[in-house]
Structure formats: C-alpha cells, structure tokens
Amino acid sequence: MPHIEITDASVRIGRVPILSDLTLALRSGDVAWLRGPNGAGKSTLLRMMAGLMRPTDGQVSMFGAAPGPAARKRVGLVAHHPALYEDLTLDENLQLVAELAGVPKTRVDEALEAVGLSGARSRRAGEASEGMRRRADLARLLLVDHDVLLLDEAHSGLDREAGGLVEALVERCIRRQGACVIVSHATDITFASCTIELNEGRLK
C-alpha cells in the first residue's frame, strides 16, 4: 500500500487550473525530487499530499485512508516559508511543537544540537537570520518520527555546511521505511530515487 496515492486529481482555484489529472503514488523508500518552473503547481501538490488541501476532482489517500488529522500527524511538512513565531525564541518555537506533538522536551535539545543552533536557542525567531530560521524549521522535523517528509525548497537559505541536514533528514526517514518528496531548484539531488516533473500543473 502506498503511503500517499493521488488518482486523477485536479485542483482549480476559481476557474484557474492549478493541477490537472495527476496520478502518482509515493511508496516506502521513495525519495522523489519534485521539479518544475515557478507556478507549475509544486507547492499545491505538496499541500495536497500533506492532506491540507482537497482536490477539486479526483482522490487522495494517505496511508490507505482519506486525509485526516491522524494521517497528517504522520507527515512532516517544511513549507516555503518557515512556520516560526517571530516573538518566540527558537527554543520556544520548538518546545511548542514538542508539546503539541506529545514528545519529551529533551528532544528539543537534541534537535537544536543536531542543526547547530544550541548556541542561538535564546534568540527570537524574528531576530534570527534566514539560514537559522530554516535550520530551526528543519529541527522541527527531528522532534517527531514521520513516515513521510514533504520538503518545499528546504535547502533555501542554508549554507553549504547545513545543506547536509536535508540529506540527513531524508536518510533518517528512509531508514524508518518512510518516503520523501523534495522540491528543489537545485541542478541535481543526488540522493533522489525518482523525479516528478511538473509543468503548468501537469506531469511531464
């Protein structure tokens, strides 16, 4: 059974077609590199895979069932913009996620250490650099053991040293029989096992 399965799905916003007749499946062990020009519908596809958006036509199933809160909890999503509260410190942002996910707060220390933010934990997210904010957003994914990771431009803003964080996250997920989708404008994602190419909302 695929982790996520999309069948003949289309999304329209008003009369504008964003995605058209997509059929694809994400199975255990898949690392899919989602490519396409700006406006191709990559972020919309990720949101649909995350169960945050229903298709206008067609179907989406997550872990063999209709998208719902239980299935969404098994998916880790890094959106295009980090989901941090600017008035909270990086540490408090992660503590909030840990509390809501029901994981021990000690994992926050480990996650901050893993992304190299231990020394900046007391910095407010609004005062942190773009790279630090992106690292903190990735650290969020280390708090919970997800079965699927959906990473939208997760490399954006990261320096060369931190670029390996994304690969490490993907490896960790795959070791747990998970699957990943990575949206990236990079010229190559060496660790991807397959490529999904979108153009004007259609699979190429």
Next chain:
Amino acid sequence: MTFRKQAMIILRRDLRIEGRSGEAMFITVPFGLVALFLIPLALPLNTELLSTIGPGMFWVVTLLFGMFITFRQSAAESSAQKEQLRMLGVDPAARFTGRAAASAMLLLVFELIVAPAMIVLFAPAAVPGWLAVTPLAILAAAGLAVIGTLAADLTASLRTRSALAPLLVAPLSVPLLVPAAQGLESIRTKNGILIPALFMVAVVLAVAVIGVVTAQPLEETT
C-alpha cells in the same frame, strides 16, 4: 492529547507572544486611558451627565480594544503557522478555545486597568456597588473574545481579513454590550444585574458554541 491540554498550550502561546511584543497592553491601554480622559474635556462640567455616560464610554473603549485584539489575531498567525498546527493534529475547536481564552484574559486585564480610571473620571461618587461590575466585566471580556475569535476565523480565507475581522466585531457585539450597559445602569440605579447578566451569559455561550462547531469546517476552507 486532550482537548483541554491543546487549548491550554495555544492559550500559553498567545499570552507569551503578547508578553514579548506587548502590542496589546503597552500600546492600546495608554490609548484607552487617553480616550477616557479626553471625553470629559469635550463635555460641559456636569457630574450628573458624566456619571450617566461614563459606563457607556467604558464599554465603547473596551469594544475598541476587542477590535484591536481581533486585528492581531487575524493578522498575526501566518498560513504556514496554521498549517503547522493542522499537521500536528491540533483540534480546530481547541485552537479556537485557546485563542479566545487568551483574548479574554487580555481584555480582562485591560478592563481592570481602565475601569478605575472610568470611576475616577466619570462617577467617583455615583457607583456605590461597583464590585458588582466584576461579573459584567468578566462576561463582556469573554463575549468580546469569542466574537473576535469567530470573526477572525470567518474572515481567515479572505484577502481583506485584517480590515474586515475587527469591523465585524462591532455589529456582532451589540447583543453583548447593550445588556452590559444596562447592567451598569442597573448598578447605578441600585437595581439587580441578574437579567442583563443572564442575557450576556446566553450570548457568550451561543457564540462559543458556534465558534467551536464551525472551527473545523472553517479551517478546512482556508
């Protein structure tokens, strides 16, 4: 995780953010006090008139603060943050409850600071049983908070949300603030506040139920 625990976490988050930014307290409270101070200057020096309009002015200023809280709620939480909460499986009704509770606490603090100013400026001698204001103030804070949170949710998917949400609060608050004003008038005339208070309880409960029931469908449409 239980509904209550999720709501408590959201409540703490909102209060912590307000504690850091101080936008509501350190900006709106001084303006509320200035507004109350300026109104008597624009009126003839007539203590009877001032004591009559004072309670009404208090509710108007509280309503303005409620609108500001709503504005913050509708503008402060980004779509990425809302989506993060959905991905974590936070019950939309718990999110509504936590946000409304945080707003109610901020409104209560506001009332606590502004009410003594109202008594001093408008009716120092004419509010004999002013402690009876307490239940009315709590109900008004709770009511404005649930109305504001509902307005923020109703407009969340609209591009004009940050302007529309606070403006929606004013008409929706009429059934709450009319009995609140009547309650203060009853205290002034030494009548009971039971009927206005019961009316306010009914309004608070009705809006809270609507907010909790519609939280999930509203979240899914955004």
